[in-house]
Amino acid sequence: MAQxxxxxxxxxxxxxLPELNTVAGDAYAVRGDSPTGAKVYAVVHSKAFxxxxxxxxxxxxxPMPNLANVIDRGVIDFSTGHDETVERMVSIIEKPAGKxxxxxxxxxxxxxxxLKENFLKPALVLLANMHGRDLIHRAISPYWIFTADKDNESITFGECATASPGADQPDLFEPIERLLIPFFARGRASAAADIYALGMTAFCLYIGEVPDLGEDPDKSFHERISRGTYWLISSGRNTPTSMETFFKGVLTDDAEERWTLNDIAQWLDGSSNIKRARKLNVLFARPVKYQGSNYTDRRLLVKKFAENPEKAAAYLRSSEFSLWVAQFLSNEAFSDRMESLLNVQMSDGFDGDPIVDQAMVTRVSAFLDPYGPLHYRGLTLSYDAIPEFLAVCYQENDLEGISKVEDLLGSGLYDVLIEIVGTSNYTAHKSAGMISRKIGAVKNNKVGQGLERFLYEIRPDLPCLSGHFKGVWVSDLTSIILAMENILQDKKRARTILDPHVAAYLAVKMDMFNRLFLTHSGMGFPDGQKAANFVEIFGALQLELNLGPLPNLAKAFAESLKTMVRSxxxxxxxxxxxxxxxxxADSGEIGRLLTELQIGQLKKLDDREFAAAKMRYTALEAEKKRLSLGVKASDPRALLEGYRWISYVAFIILGLAGFAVFS
Amino acid sequence: MAQKQAPPPQQGKQEEKKSSAVMALMLTGFIGAAFVYRPALVMVMMAGLIPTFAAWLTDAHKLRDLRVRIIFAFNVAGILPYADEVGSGDSGFNQAIELVTNLETYMVIYSFAAMGSFVVFIAPFVAAFFLQIMANSRIAVINSQQNSLLDKWGNQLKGEGKDDGDKKK
Incomplete structure (x- = not known):
């Protein structure tokens, strides 16, 4: 399809073009130019991205300036190289000229x-443009910025539209709060994340190398936290004061303290007195001793908690939590509301339910480090990356991950966490509004609801991730109906065609399906009158979307309608x-199944005629039964008929006698 | 043949009364006519119709009037030959007296009445015989009609709901 x-x-x-690959897909050359004359290349998407x-x-x-823009998209038939052709989404992107x-x-x-003229100024133009539209790039690094000419006088930022936010970023270019998170769950973040990546890129360009923080992300995380990112990468280097001011400003680990685009613009204009208030409150009032180590930074303790939530739960329950807070977080107000949200009950050991304990540790972790990621039952992800994380779980069939997200959202923990982190975590707060509006579907286990519904509601751009559509890119009603038609070549699959993904996808794309699913159960097409309702909608869609004959779907519906016919x-x-x-059904016109046959009316007529025939049969049966009893002389009818006819005979005899006597 | 429904009790009694009235009217009318025709004949009739009067008074059957009507018809048929013998005027009365005092007259007239009673006795048996023949014929028709319905609608018509319309085996 879609050629x-x-x-x-x-x-x-x-x-x-491996240098242009992203985690979302591989890049390929495109012969010739785009219709606008620009050089372009193509990225073939994998499904979850x-x-x-x-x-x-x-x-x-x-299109945005100084950026490789996506200029076109579409679905193509893509050969995987294993004698298999699958449908894939392709993005056509402006190709950077240089390396x-x-x-x-x-x-x-x-x-x-x-740096100022050839990098920062064009970068500012791009980021001002993007941030002005409330868009965050999240893929700024020297590996993803290209020279537009040989003299490096102009640059082009790599595209940022094909992959999940931050998915391709090396750890060094991610702010601390987005580290140690699976690459596909780093989240959209805020403009401050772009500023940090911009600053780190500028630092690399200034020193002519990319600082190596080692292979161990855990170790570099600890070092960046304990020493501060800028201090870590700049140690042993001589940086002029003006540049140091800039780098300190953009590379500070406190997103609130970090410079903004305006600050950078002022600095470029020569201002040297740019100061922003430090807001990040990540330190304990006094070191917390936990599992033999002293922790002064809350983020490190939270990370330790996440490594073993059971032990963390036991630790938190071992003392009166409000006293613990007063002891270690003495400079913070601890309201009754917060205490009730955290709900840490003192006890001698485990609560007994590991999930309850882990949820408690998650709440306390969110309280201690509201800026950081969410830790829950071994998951670490950004608050604003839940849909992306879930999409990957579904695509990779990660049932454990799916179950954890379902539990997180369905149990109400997510809402509590959002209240705990409050407005401190801007991105969490921003994404929470949308997630909370859609979260109701997670708790609903009806067909067309559930976690799948949540996902497609919140990310309507996602293709349908049903296992039925392995080689098909289902991105709208047209493609899902055509894909269903294709799948139903195997008639047996009609019994499972409406799996949770397909049902949720249809329900999101069309409200009428949503209403139909309210009374439906199971994964196959329904029978009887419910089937007729489905046929009505699919028939209308077939005509409206001009889909042509759909014989396999029509046959599947005909099978469903057969229960009505059998009746x-x-x-x-x-x-x-x-x-x-x-x-x-052979003609493939679904709507005709109803309009031409009028099964509903035929059924009513049939019922009426049957009722009449049954009544007639019963009456005949009763009469036969009565007649079969035999007629006796003592029967009233035999008496009556006998006497009546004989009385006629008697009077005839009388008449004859009279005639004989008097004639 | 449609089954005739038994009349409601109230209606039955009314019909009974009506039938009795008809019978009384018939008797009265008949005797009245005889009186006008030949007054002496009334004497013969009064003596000859004793079986009818007896039947009328003693029969407790609910179809008494029909039964009595039959006996009456036969009874009258027995009287008719003597009716012509009874002349008008005074001689008529003499002839009537002669007849009513003759045993043979009674034997003839009462034999007719007895024949009537016999017919009353056998009439239900005869009727039952013919009705049975008619019933058998009707049963055959009913079977044919039922088979036709079953051919069309299947055994579900018999209330065997789950056979999805299997035809009659």
Whole structure:
């Protein structure tokens, strides 16, 4: 299907562009230019990373300066190389002219002037444009910024629309609060994350290399926290005061203290007195001793808690929590409301229910480090990356991950966590509004609801991740109906076609399905009158979307309708309608199954005629029964009829006698 | 043949009364006519119709009037031959007296009445015989109609609901 994109662009699948690959998919060359004359390349998406629709929508309407914009999208038939062709979403992206600014630990070196003129100023233009539209790039690093010419005088930022936010970022370019999180669950974050990545990129360009913090992300996390990121990467280097001011400003680990685009612009204009208030409150009033170590930084203790929530729960329950807070967080107000939200009950040991204990540790962790990620039952993810995380879980069939997210959202823990972190965590607070509005579906176990419904409600751009659609990219009603038609070549699959993904997807895409699913159970098409309701909608969609004949779907619906036909009592009518049903199904016109046969009306007529026939049969049976009893001379009827007829005979005899006597 | 429903009790009694009135009217009318025709004949009739009067008074059957009507008809048929013998005027009375005092007259007239009683006795048996023949014929028709319905609608018509319209085996 959808060969329109290949008609517009000649994608050369033999020519891979590995330097432009993202976690979302592989890059391929495109022969010729785009209709606008720009050089372009193609990224073939993997299913769980359909991209960032909010950015793509903006780029297609109004491309952004100094950025490789996505200019077109479409679904193509893609050969996986194993004699298999699958449908994939392809993004056509403006191709940067030059090479990346960094490779390995080597990076293009820029002087202060070059950095300001050739990097920071174009970067500011781009980020001002993006942030002004409430878009965050989340893929700024020297590996993903390209020279637009040989002299490095102009640059192009790599595209940021195909992968999940921050998914391709090396750890060094991620702010501390987004570290140690699976790459697909780092979250959209705020403008401050872009500023940090910009600052780190600028630092790399200034020193001509990418600082190596070692292979162990745990260790670099600890070092960045204990020493501060800037101090860690700048130690042993001589940086002029003006540049140091800039780097300290943009690389501070406190997102609230970090410079903004305006601060950078002021600095570029020569101002040197830019100060922002430090707000991040990450230290304990006094060191907390936990499992033999002293913790002064809350983030490190939270991380330790997350490593073993059971032990953390036992530790938290071992003393009066309000006293613990007073002892270690003496400079913070601890309201009764917060105490009740955290709900830490003192006891000698485990609560007995590990999930309850783990939820308690999650709440306390959110309280101690509201800026950091969410830790729950071994999961670590950003508050604003739940849908992306869930999409990957579904795509990879990670049942454990799915179950944990379901528990997190369905148990109400998520809402409590959002109240605990409050407005401290801007991105959590921002994403919570949308998630909370859709969370009701998670607790609903009806067909078309559940976690799948939540996912497609919150990420309507996602393709349907049903296991039925392994090689198909289902992105709208048209494609899901065509995919269902294809799947139903195997008739047995009709029994499971409405799996939770398909049902949820249909319900999200069309409210009428939502209403139908309210009374439906099971994963197959329903029978009888409910089937008729489905047929009505699918028939209307077939015409409206101009889908052409759909014989497999029509046959599946015909099978569902057969229960209605089987309920017709007049055999002749039943056989005739069944035959017509299959003939219409062969034509593939779903709507005709109802409009032409009028099964509902036939059923009513059949019922009426059957009732009349049954009444007639019963009356005959009763009469036969009565007649079968035999007639005796003593029966009233025999007496009456006998006397009556004989009385006629007697009077005839009388008449004859009279005639004989008097004539 | 549609089954005739028994009349409601109230209606039955009314019909009984009506039938009795008809019978009384018939007797009265008949005797009245005889009186007008030949007054002496009334004497013969009064003596000859004793079986009818006896039947009328003693029969407790609910179809008494029909039964009595039959006896009456036969009874009258026995009287008729003598009716012509009774002349008008005074001689008529003499002839009537002669007849009513003759045993043979009674034997003839009462034999007719007895024949009537016999017919009353056998009439239900005869009727039952013919009705049975008619019932058998009707049963055959009913079977045919039922088979036709079953052919069309299947055994579910008999209340065997789950056979999904299997035809009659």
């Amino acid at each position: 329109l994109l290949p008609q517009r662009y000649k994608i050369d699948f033999q020519q891979k 359909p991209g960032r629709p909010e950015i793509i929508a903006h780029q297609r309407k109004n 990346p600014l960094a490779s390995g630990t080597t990076c293009v070196r820029m002087s202060e002037k070059e 017709l009592k007049l055999e002749e009518r039943r056989d005739k309608v069944a035959k017509q049903l299959m003939e219409i």
